Amino acid sequence: MKIRVFVVISVVLALVVAGYAHAQVKVDPATVKPDASKVSLTANAMPAADAFVSLASQSGMKILLESNVKGKVTASVKDVPLDTALSAVCKSTNLVWRKVYIDPKSELIDKPDRFAATLRLMAGLSFPDLVVAGSSNNKIGVICQQKQGVEDAQDKIVKDLGMAPVYLVSNDAMVAAKEAAKDSTVNKYTDMAKQQLDMFAKMTPEEKEQAMVAGINLMDSVGPEYMASAMQAMMNTSPETLRRLQARGNEMLFSMPAEQRRAMIKMNMDAIKSITPEQMKILQEDAVVVMQEMKNQQGGQ
Numbered sequence: 001m002k003i004r005v006f007v008v009i010s011v012v013l014a015l016v017v018a019g020y021a022h023a024q025v026k027v028d029p030a031t032v033k034p035d036a037s038k039v040s041l042t043a044n045a046m047p048a049a050d051a052f053v054s055l056a057s058q059s060g061m062k063i064l065l066e067s068n069v070k071g072k073v074t075a076s077v078k079d080v081p082l083d084t085a086l087s088a089v090c091k092s093t094n095l096v097w098r099k100v101y102i103d104p105k106s107e108l109i110d111k112p113d114r115f116a117a118t119l120r121l122m123a124g125l126s127f128p129d130l131v132v133a134g135s136s137n138n139k140i141g142v143i144c145q146q147k148q149g150v151e152d153a154q155d156k157i158v159k160d161l162g163m164a165p166v167y168l169v170s171n172d173a174m175v176a177a178k179e180a181a182k183d184s185t186v187n188k189y190t191d192m193a194k195q196q197l198d199m200f201a202k203m204t205p206e207e208k209e210q211a212m213v214a215g216i217n218l219m220d221s222v223g224p225e226y227m228a229s230a231m232q233a234m235m236n237t238s239p240e241t242l243r244r245l246q247a248r249g250n251e252m253l254f255s256m257p258a259e260q261r262r263a264m265i266k267m268n269m270d271a272i273k274s275i276t277p278e279q280m281k282i283l284q285e286d287a288v289v290v291m292q293e294m295k296n297q298q299g300g301q
Contacts, residue, residue, distance in 0.1 A: 037061075038079040041089070045072040051089050052169060055082060064112040066170040069095060086167065096172045101154065101163040109166060114244075116170035125198055138257050 039058040043051050049065060051073040056063040059082045071093040077085045086097040098119055102108065108115040127143045134140060142157075144150050157163075179187065200211060219226065234245065253261060275283070 037082060039082055039085045040078045040080070041085055042076045042078075043073045043089075043092075045074055047071075048073050048089070048093050048095070051075075055085055055089070061165065061167055062109075063167045063169065064109065064115065066112050066116040066168070068171040068174050069093075069169050070171070071095075082167075086169070090169065094171075094173050095169055097167055097169045100166050100168060101158040102166055103162070104164045112168060112170075115168055116172075119168065119170070120172060120175065124194060125201065127201060137260060 037059045039055050041051060041054055048069055048071050052063050052065060052069075055061075061082060073089050073092050075085075075088040075092045077088050083097075083099070089095070090097050100115075100119070108118065127145075129144050129146060129149070131142050132140045142153075144153075158165075179190075200208060203211060234242070253264070256264070
């Protein structure tokens with residue numbers, strides 16, 4: 001089982017479905033009104049973005065739009081809750097809206113495409129209702145599929161955690177169509193990766209450790225060519241995708257507890273010790289070439 005590789009690549013594939021260009025309706029958090037605010041909209045072939053701007057302005061709520069949110073809106077609602085108005089607009093344009101409570105400082109608020117891709121990934125995974133109350137790596141969380149349970153608990157949770165409501169409008173149908181049009185081999189690989197991730201999430205800690213060892217053993221059996229080809233594919237991707245991969249790596253690194261991060265640094269330093277003098281010389285020569293290339297690039301800017 002290629003658990004170790006699939007977990008990383010499946011998340012990357014899920015996030016690559018949309019670019020970073022985005023449309024966003026910004027609202028001053030200080031002006032946000034309670035959800036009870038009523039809104040009205042009369043639209044006849046109105047650009048979708050304009051309709052959402054109007055609803056955001058009337059309600060005082062923050063409404064983010066995925067970059068592929070397009071089309072014309074034909075809908076008429078008067079003095080209805082924002083959720084009702086959003087449903088009417090989204091039905092007219094085959095869009096999807098989601099209400100999310102999130103840290104107001106989260107970078108996802110400024111990156112609606114990544115936000116939408118993350119939520120689609122979450123929606124595609126299946127977890128039992130559970131509360132992770134403690135762990136050795138300080139990772140805890142609540143997973144609940146029951147709508148009533150979420151409604152009963154959300155007020156206290158979001159208040160205690162200082163979260164703010166955000167509405168995200170996305171074009172899931174367009175993304176799904178693009179995914180379906182991809183090469184069937186890629187789709188099969190993605191489906192396998194999602195299944196692996198779902199299976200891994202449901203394992204006991206002992207099973208997860210065994211799966212990681214099994215994955216390492218499998219990687220040993222296929223030789224270095226497998227990882228080399230994966231690295232080559234990554235290096236051949238677009239600069240923007242590389243930047244996003246690096247950002248995810250940094251996010252993972254600095255979300256770790258200090259002891260885990262230091263353990264990873266020590267592991268990498270120990271790995272360097274196993275490099276032979278001949279291999280070290282090759283790396284040093286490569287580093288000199290790369291530094292010169294970067295210096296030339298900076299000089300040309």
